Amino acid sequence: MYCIFTPDNPKNTSIFLTKQRLLVAGILTIHHMPTKPTAPDTIPKYIREGLHKQDTETLHDIITYTESLIEYRTNLDADDIDVEQGEEVVDVEDSSKGAVVIKKIPCGKDCNGCPHGPYKYLVYREGGDIKWDYQGRYYGD
Numbered sequence: 001m002y003c004i005f006t007p008d009n010p011k012n013t014s015i016f017l018t019k020q021r022l023l024v025a026g027i028l029t030i031h032h033m034p035t036k037p038t039a040p041d042t043i044p045k046y047i048r049e050g051l052h053k054q055d056t057e058t059l060h061d062i063i064t065y066t067e068s069l070i071e072y073r074t075n076l077d078a079d080d081i082d083v084e085q086g087e088e089v090v091d092v093e094d095s096s097k098g099a100v101v102i103k104k105i106p107c108g109k110d111c112n113g114c115p116h117g118p119y120k121y122l123v124y125r126e127g128g129d130i131k132w133d134y135q136g137r138y139y140g141d
């Protein structure tokens with residue numbers, strides 16, 4: 001049974017309706033009951049357990065904070081991408097994990113083939129530092 005107060009009911013007396021009647025009147029809608037979500041294995045257990053202890057408002061705050069953190073780590077400015085002398089940047093593209101930088105680098109010797117490559121790097125912020133993860137020789141997409 002549901003109790004509703006309506007303008008048609010100025011005395012504020014409660015009207016009791018069955019769920020069936022509310023459904024017919026369009027006041028209630030049937031939603032598919034969501035099933036309890038399963039966390040991906042990539043989320044460590046201590047984080048999963050910690051999340052379950054938070055209220056919904058805090059979970060929304062965690063989403064906002066996490067998105068900002070990802071943005072901070074992966075969205076680099078041109079100034080963040082250092083290019084050493086003799087290096088040649090071929091391409092820079094954004095990705096969900098950071099900037100993908102394709103560059104040629106000198107070997108440091110006096111050779112005819114410098115700069116060598118190109119080589120592929122994933123560049124992202126970690127703590128206060130900019131990390132360059134070598135992804136291997138780049139042969140084009």
Ligand SMILES: [Zn+2]
Nearest residue numbers: 107111113114
């Ligand atoms: Zn060389």
